[in-house]
Amino acid sequence: MTTQKSGLQIVPALTEEQDKKVAELLQAVLPVLKTSPPLKVWCTNSTLVRYLHARDWSVAQAEKQLRGTLDWRKTYRPDAITWQEIEPEAVTGKQFRLGVRDKQGRAVLVMRPRNENSKIADRQLKYLVYSLEAACRAADEAGVGKMTWLIDFEGYSYRNAPPISIAMKTLNILQNHYPERLGLAVCYHPPRLFQLTWKATKPFIDPVTHKKIVFVDVHNTTAMPEHFHMESLEQCMGGSLTSEQVFSLDRYRAEMMAEDAQQQRLHAAVI
Secondary structure (H helix, E strand, O other), rough: OOEEEEOOEEEEEEEEHHHHHHHHHHHHHHHHHOHHHHHHHHOOOHHHHHHHHOOOOOOHHHHHHHHHHHHHHHHHHHHOOHHHHHHHHHOOOEEEEEEOOOOOOOEEEEEEEOOOOOOOOHHHHHHHHHHHHHHHHHHHOOOOOEEEEEEEEOOOOOOOOOOOHHHHHHHHHHHHHHOEEEEEOOOOOOOOOOOHHHHHHHHOOOHHHHHHHHOOOOOOOHHHHHHHEEEEEEEOOOOOOOOHHOOOOHHHHHHHHHHHHHHHHHHOOOO
């Protein structure tokens, strides 16, 4: 039996049968992993467990989904996306990894649609994937393995609302290629306009993910402190910080470029 420690969250130990399934799944995809150093780095024991857990420990179903992700990662190369490629999307702070974890120890990915500054769909999605990768790294470093999405709908309008097609592609990427990564998604003060997107995407959200999505009204003064350290959040969400204090482009650029360089060294070491 394998015991797994996971930061502030308690992860049940694997049974002997589950350990065998992890080994079986690894053997099934090992030939693919051997063809790519980045895939070797990415496909850890925890990765295998997540895919098995997402498919109720069916090795066949987990292998099918994992192979799909391996093909996607080999083609899309999320590990190779650099800050220089996506900086035009990042300059307004519309999406960034918060410097402080939530109260469950999860990495927090903040999204502020009001700061949307681009209409280039492919680059928008590339920045989303870059942000997901950054959040996953922080989640793994914390030992929790999961992230929280904090979507601040202050200032949400027709002008900055993403097309339904982008919302659907985002959902596809999250559910198919980042299973068991989302711990919580907080939609803060969503306006009626958002209901259009929600109604369009809701039927395609799997039941497990759906349960992780919560809507918080601006008048609800207890929900946010339950999940977040309020001193690290922006004032418009009941926190203590200004927008500039929450997100500094210079600071975030330096942090992300340092992580890019670290990832490049890590991949080079396993060639």
